[in-house]
Amino acid sequence: MHRWLLLSYPRDYRRKRAAEILETVHDIAPTGRGPRVAADLVRHGLRARLGRPASRTVVVWASIFAVACGLFAASFGTWLTWLGSRPLDHNELAAAVGQLYPDKEVSHIDEDGPPSVFIIYGSPLSWSFASELLLGDGAEYSLAELGASFEQLPADSRPLVLAELRQRLHAAGWEYAEPVYSNAYDCIPGDMRCDPASIPSNITVYAQRSDNILEVEINADNTTPLMGFTLTRSTPWSAYPAGVVAFVLGTLSGWWLFGWASRRTEGRHPLVQRLAEFLCGFAMFLWWAPILLSMPLMLSHHLSEPHVRWHLLWEWLGQPTMSLPFLLGGLMLILALGLAALPYRQPADQPLARG
Known part of the structure; x- marks a missing residue:
């Protein structure tokens, strides 16, 4: 099982340290700390995917991005169930x-x-x-x-x-x-x-x-x-499991995507790094501003009068009323990912990301 959990680490990290990690895990597992060791493996693996070991805010930004991706994925998943x-x-x-x-x-x-x-x-x-x-x-x-x-x-x-x-x-x-x-x-x-x-x-x-x-x-x-x-x-029963599964998959995919872009821009020219960070930060503002504005209003509305059917999930996210900010934020993220995808030669002495 522990070998599968290593998939939470970046590929280069696994290639270099997989044997060492597994040997350490096998030494600790008989002590009865198996579940804790498994959780630590996943936690450190997800952190290692972000790179930038000296950064104190990269986890916060990754969480903001991943949760937003999960919410929009859940919204899309429930929309698909409604079509049926x-x-x-x-x-x-x-x-x-x-x-x-x-x-x-x-x-x-x-x-x-x-x-x-x-x-x-x-x-x-x-x-x-x-x-x-x-x-x-x-x-x-x-x-x-x-x-x-x-x-x-x-x-x-x-x-x-x-x-x-x-x-x-x-x-x-x-x-x-x-x-x-x-x-x-x-x-x-x-x-x-x-x-x-x-x-x-x-x-x-x-x-x-x-x-x-x-x-x-x-x-x-x-x-x-x-x-x-x-x-x-009424809301289809399948909308609830579809929303939960889509949220989990969207959140994990968002973390993976953010980690890939973070590692790709680490050590790049300062102009590339700052531009990618600005685009990502402003995109998150355009995505989260409608959510933070709409959710309290929707919650107050639901608490003020009875509902036999809750409002659609995307309405809680301010969509599609505020679809223009969402679209502009998506375009900025595409530009940021484009900057991360630009080819470059990594210095040979640059260390890999550590968890």
């Missing part, structure tokens, strides 16, 4: 609404299924939407949904409508969350005409049955009181 989810069917929505309210006539219902699992402005993502995606409208890229609505009881009877809705959802086998109240409109804070207590509230109830999620909104508009229904899919 069951397509939405307008007949399912019609059946669900008809089962809940067989005594009411639907005034509007989507009659065609969506063209793909994710859409932007009603269409599948394509190169024609590149400008919208990169220049601030990335939030429009979202899960496809189907809608239906009909006129319901007057707005002053909405508490009775809500109570009846809960009863019908329970009878139809739907598991529903607590209702979410939101202002029907906003007014300017501090304005004498602004009385927050008088603003009517829309009521939204989220329910789940099997892989279907039904969002029911009771509109507060006194002129055209409506009840709206939106059907979407």
